[in-house]
Amino acid sequence: MTTAAPPDTRDDRIRLGVIIGSIRDGRFGPTVARWFAGRAGRRDDIDLDLIDLAEAWLPDVLSYNAVDPDGDRPQPVRTLAPWLAAADAFVIVTPEYNHSFPGSLKTAIDWFREEWRAKPVGFVSYGGVAGGLRAVEQLRLVFAELDAVTVRETVSFHNHTDQFGTDGKPRDSETFDAAADLLLGRLGWWARALRDHRAKHPFGR
Structure with a gap:
């Protein structure tokens, strides 16, 4: 992710934001995210943005004005x-910390609303042993x-x-590549369906 505005998607491709949720020192998230982004990059129907919360510098303390909720957003949030x-x-790449997901991820989610x-x-x-699934359920x-609509x-x-091997790829590549492809396929179906419907019927109207 750069500070420039994201490019528009003009055809039937979808724009997928892959968000690295952990910001801890020594985190494993970038390894997982790079593998998944590489898998998504093989498809010609996806434009990909890799968003690392460790580089977003979002404030930990939320500010909110009920009259103008966007008016007091700090610059990192506006960026x-x-x-x-x-x-x-979106694809959220998350570890499991104490049966839940990282606080940095919750902060990032809470700064935004319409965007989701x-x-x-x-x-x-x-x-x-749980593979982060308890974090996912929460x-x-x-x-x-x-x-938002979460896919199964x-x-x-x-x-x-x-x-993962030393090359940063899953050792059981066949199994995990297939799982990633299935997830990407489902996301593509929902993304197009919801994008088309939002265009005809703005949400909440």
Whole structure:
């Protein structure tokens, strides 16, 4: 992600925002995200934006004005907003911390609202024996409150450090590539359906 405005998608391709949710030192998220982005990049119907929250510098303390909710947004929030608004769909790459998802991810979600509405969200998770799925289940509740649509299909890596080779790719590439392709296919279906409907019937009207 750069500070310039995101390009427009003019044809039937979808714009997919892949969001790295962890900002911890030594995090594994970029490895997982780069693999998934590489898989998505093989498709000719997707334009991809890789958004790393560690580089977004979003404030930890939320400011909100009920009269003008966008008027007091800090500059990092204003910078990220057009990238989220331009996306037709999202994939959240998240670990599991203490049976939940990172606080940095919750902060990023809470800074925005319209940018998520009536768009599909998929998940790529990683963790210990649960593979980050407990974090995903909680994220589904959060995005439901924001009127986003979460897709059923999920890519999950249990004991994630054992699942990846030194080349940054899953050792069981056949299984995980197929799971990623299924997720991307479902996201594409929902992204086009919801984008077309938003164009004809703006959300909430």
